[in-house]
Amino acid sequence: MSHFPVISSNLSTVHLASFLKEKYCFSGNTQCNLLKTGINHTYLVQSGVEKFIFRVYSLNWRTEVEILEEIRLLNTLKAQEISISHPIFDKNKNYIQSINAPEGERLGLMFSFAKGEKLLNFSEETHFKVGQLMAQIHQITLQFNLERVQYSPQILLIDSLNYIENFLPNDSEEMDFMKKTQQYLIDEFSKIDVNLVRKGAVHLDIWFDNLNITKDNKITIFDFDFCGNGLLCMDIAYYILQLNSTEKDEAVCQSKIKNFLNGYESITKITDEEKRIIPMLGVSLYFFYLGIQCQRFDNWSNTFLNETYLKRFINLLVKRYFELNKLG
Numbered sequence: 246m247s248h249f250p251v252i253s254s255n256l257s258t259v260h261l262a263s264f265l266k267e268k269y270c271f272s273g274n275t276q277c278n279l280l281k282t283g284i285n286h287t288y289l290v291q292s293g294v295e296k297f298i299f300r301v302y303s304l305n306w307r308t309e310v311e312i313l314e315e316i317r318l319l320n321t322l323k324a325q326e327i328s329i330s331h332p333i334f335d336k337n338k339n340y341i342q343s344i345n346a347p348e349g350e351r352l353g354l355m356f357s358f359a360k361g362e363k364l365l366n367f368s369e370e371t372h373f374k375v376g377q378l379m380a381q382i383h384q385i386t387l388q389f390n391l392e393r394v395q396y397s398p399q400i401l402l403i404d405s406l407n408y409i410e411n412f413l414p415n416d417s418e419e420m421d422f423m424k425k426t427q428q429y430l431i432d433e434f435s436k437i438d439v440n441l442v443r444k445g446a447v448h449l450d451i452w453f454d455n456l457n458i459t460k461d462n463k464i465t466i467f468d469f470d471f472c473g474n475g476l477l478c479m480d481i482a483y484y485i486l487q488l489n490s491t492e493k494d495e496a497v498c499q500s501k502i503k504n505f506l507n508g509y510e511s512i513t514k515i516t517d518e519e520k521r522i523i524p525m526l527g528v529s530l531y532f533f534y535l536g537i538q539c540q541r542f543d544n545w546s547n548t549f550l551n552e553t554y555l556k557r558f559i560n561l562l563v564k565r566y567f568e569l570n571k572l573g
């Protein structure tokens with residue numbers, strides 16, 4: 246039977262379970278449950294008492310080389326005993342699985358299950374520990390070059406706004422703000438003293454949503470899908486930015502940021518130049534991820550993304566953060 250061509254599909258969990266059972270030689274009952282259809286589709290795989298996470302990349306989202314580079318980074322971190330979710334190879338020692346989905350070949354990768362649970366809000370002490378963990382990662386990823394994206398102003402600010410333009414009227418106040426801010430941020434990038442900021446591999450998406458925390462406060466970071474090359478302080482900027490959007494009490498938010506930074510600096514120093522540019526990098530990352538949401542409209546964000554959503558996001562998050570940091 247021939248099918249009408251599709252751009253994305255949801256794999257049958259029953260069939261995925263038997264595919265994985267065979268590939269990874271799982272003994273006994275193997276179950277697969279969909280956790281999330283995001284840019285990638287994430288499945289919880291259970292084989293007896295063991296738990297794993299299987300990620301199925303959207304069609305053409307990442308190349309094989311990019312995924313191999315993510316694996317290389319994760320294995321480097323694992324070798325240094327950094328608490329991250331690591332990739333797992335199959336019975337033939339292959340990491341990447343190829344799945345012949347209706348839309349074309351989709352790639353898959355198995356990960357260790359990060360112990361603990363996701364917490365929207367956690368203590369100052371835990372923020373201190375996240376800071377330490379991020380700094381330990383950065384000590385290893387300093388000067389680490391990945392054959393993946395370079396987080397340049399072009400990617401963060403120009404390409405992103407091109408995607409946003411498809412959904413936000415050109416004559417709206419919000420687009421006016423975005424265009425002026427884009428120009429301001431491009432200028433700020435050109436003023437960065439590159440000799441005083443550390444460069445290397447960044448995760449770019451470290452926030453509560455990509456951390457599991459155990460009862461005894463052990464943190465594991467997962468979802469390195471956006472890893473690439475950039476300024477290490479982009480990770481710091483993103484974490485602080487997200488703390489501002491998830492912690493509503495200003496005093497508590499500041500105290501958590503302070504603890505996070507203290508934790509980081511208990512391992513390695515953040516330069517004065519890095520501290521100076523953290524706010525403008527945060528706003529740049531808002532641009533980037535808003536661009537990603539628009540880019541992935543077809544198979545991810547269409548359930549929430551529209552003109553009103555963009556206007557609210559820009560006014561309540563981007564503009565607020567810009568003004569809070571007295572930028573411009």
Ligand SMILES: Nc1ncnc2c1ncn2[C@@H]1O[C@H](COP(=O)(O)OP(=O)(O)O)[C@@H](O)[C@H]1O
Pocket residue numbers: 280281282283284285287298300330356357358359360363454455457467468470
């Ligand atoms: N290694 C992991 N260990 C435990 N849970 C995970 C792991 N990876 C993903 N998850 C769970 O699956 C959800 C979706 O996975 P994620 O890779 O973050 O996808 P997305 O980027 O679309 O949010 C996460 O929010 C988390 O709850």
Ligand SMILES: N[C@@H](CCOP(=O)(O)O)C(=O)O
Pocket residue numbers: 283284450454455468534535537
């Ligand atoms: N965290 C980003 C988007 C990437 O989200 P994820 O679901 O892949 O972790 C955002 O805030 O937009």
